[in-house]
Each structure stands twice: as C-alpha cells, then as structure tokens.
Amino acid sequence: MPVKQAEFFVSNSDPAKCPKPDRPEYAFIGRSNVGKSSLINMLTGRSSLAKISGKPGKTQLINHFVIDNEWYLVDLPGYGYAQVSKTEREKFAALIDGYLTGRSNLLCIFVLVDSRIEPQKIDLDFMYNLGEKGLPFVIVFTKTEKLGPNKLQAALDAYRAKLLETWEEAPQFFITSAVTAAGREEILSFIRPLNAEFRK
C-alpha cells in the first residue's frame, strides 16, 4: 500500500525540541550523497519532499515529516562529509547522539549504504555505536540498479561477511533504488506492523 499523505512537520537543530513522541518514528541516516533524499522521496511518492543534493554537509537539521497522519519519518543530516571542521563534526556527533538517545518512539534506524562502494569504516562504526546503545537498525543499500544482479549479490555478500566479523548476526538488509522504486514495498511493509505494535 503506497503512502497517501506525506507532510513536512518541523526542522530543528536541538533534539530536545523534536515533536512529542506521540507517533512511532523511523530515522534515515547515511553518508552525504548516499541517496537519502532520493530514497525518502521514492518511499513517500513525492518528488521533492526531501531536498536532493543541496550542499553536502551543510544542513545539520533534524527534519520530521508526518506520514499518513500515523508515523514520523525523520531525515537526519548526512555524515562523513570531508570538508567540515573538527568543531562541526563534534557538533554533528552531539546532535545525532542527543537525538538517537532521546526518542522513546524511535522504532528503527535505517542506515543507508551505497551498494557500489565497499564497506566504509565510518558506516561500520556508526552501526557499531547503535548496537552499543541497543538501538534497532537495518541497512538500506541504495542505487542498486547501477549494479547488475551478480555484482549486487557479490557486494551484499561482501558486506554481510564484513559485518559478521563484528556482529553475531547481520542486521536486516533492504535492496533499494530511487530510480526503479525497488525496496519501497519492502520498507513500507516492514514499518506497518511496527506501527500497529506501537499503538497497542
């Protein structure tokens, strides 16, 4: 079932000012340019809900969208942009950390990874920290239409092997493309039962 309604709700730079945790919430994060805005637009069926490639690393805001009047989709700022100073990186880490640890309604974090790029330390470290905090997350491979099926499978296998060096079990994977809309139904079907559980 596609998303019927998707509306921008609020942007802020202070995790304490996020909306009250009255709806289930899902956060989307990844390195700058991973395809996060494109994925959010693809999932919601809106062409410009999230802004595609403005200036990478520039917007350090937590953006809440309300989907179907039922759940929050949260667009977190992209990390790992090389051109930012140490002070900005620290500010960013504090912002993300404050957000991640402060949301009782955060049911899952979608960590986006470009399927064409081999496992990156910054992504693996980010996931490791989520694990340390006991926060649930899944991995979303982006831009997968760029790889043929064999190359994609090899990339997924390599990623899984890398994760299994640290984790006992690999997290759930989603295979997506903003170009073909691959993965949309899978992600929405993953979210719906969690929403139903939250309401109980």
Ligand code: GDP
């Ligand atoms: P963000 O910085 O993570 O929000 O990334 P954007 O959504 O702005 O995308 C970064 C670049 O990757 C843009 O040039 C997009 O057109 C491109 N892109 C995003 N998703 C896909 C995809 O699924 N397939 C392909 N081929 N390109 C994509």
